[in-house]
Amino acid sequence: MELTVGKFASAVNTTIRTLRYYEKIGLLVPGKKNDANQKIYARDDLKKFYNIQLLKSMGWPLIEIKQMLEETTYSFGEMVEMQEAVLLDKRNTINESLKMIARIKKVMNETGDLSNEDLMLLMNTIRLEEDQRMILQQYFSATTVDRIMPQNKRQQLAFDRLNKRLLSFFQASIHSGLRPDSQEVQRELEELFALIPVSRNELFHLDRPLDKPSEILKALLPDDMAEFFGEAIQVFYNNQFEGRGE
Template identity: 85%
Template sequence: MELTVGQFASAVDTTIRTLRYYEKIGLLVPGKKNDANQKIYARDDLKKFYNIQLLKTMGWPLIEIKQMLEETAYSFGEMVEMQEAVLRDKRNRINESLEMIARIKNVMNETGNLNNKELMLLMNAIRLEEDQRMILQQYFPATTVDKIMPKNKQQQPAFDLLNRRLLSFFQTSIDIGLRPESQEVQHELQEVLDLVPLSVNELFQSERSLDKQSEILRALLPDDMAEFFGEAIHAFYNNQFEGRGE
């Protein structure tokens, strides 16, 4: 079998442009020429083309396909196993992204559209939840972490709305120049904590310093918000405990 680039493109239902690109990157290079000095594709090129298409359907990028086909003893069986793992990981990440989008849309349905800053804050908060849980578990018992950041899907909508409220309020407070110890900020913090199924004593255990609380916030929030939130919590702690002599 000897086919010119146009004939080969028709035979395998692709475009001349695609074949030219494959040749340019060294993926499929015709090794012969006919009497008219035209590059021609042989039977081995046909087999290689279909192998390339097979690997493409499995999600391999062209540069990796080229490397694999250049190996003298590549195994399709091993490739299948490897790519299955890659695709499962991609599917998991897609599912996580779709879940995040669903949660964001639920918040927007409940509260109206978010501005860009609010949207990014909330998306990052959801995206980093597992990292946040790991950090919190260094300082709180697992039962307390579950109250702060519930994994139960039935509890998540309420948590997301609370999270949105808190993030938006503190960002607005920073933007308009409120002080962390101001009455408005302290009142909002008290209202939010009243909605969390967690006692103040659990949140501020005597053996846990507020410096550690601030360390958690710095890991979870933008720097300006973490600093503001940390100062607000210090003020809240002083009002709740030092005022009572505890």
């Protein structure tokens, strides 16, 4: 089999432009010419083309396909194993992103359109839930943390509503110049804590004293909000302990 670029493109259902690009990057270079000095594709080129398409369908980028095919001892079996792991990881990432989008849309359907800032903050709180869990584990028992963090879709929606309210309130408080120890802020915290599905005794029985916002909290929120949130929470807990005579 010896075909010019046009006939080869037709035979393999691709375009001349694609074949020219493959040749340009050294991925598939015809090694023969006919009597008219035209480059021609032989049977080995056909086999290589289909190998390229196979690897492309598995998600390999062209530059890596080129490197693989240049190796004299490359193994399709090893490629399959490697790419399976990559694709599974991508699938997990996509699935988690779709779950996050579904949760965001539920909140948006309830509250209407969110501002860009509110939307990004809420998306980050969902994306970084494991980091939130790490923050809580610094202060509460594992059992209490499991009860606070959502375990099913119903709890996720309640948790997202709570986060939306918290983020919007603290953002508005900062913009309006309220102090973390103001009555408005502390009253809102009182109402928010009442919505958390754990007892007051669990909430106020800390495994360690509250300190300034951790690096994880600063990673979750803008610096000013992380600082404000940390101070407000600290004041709230101090007030609770004073009220109990501790």
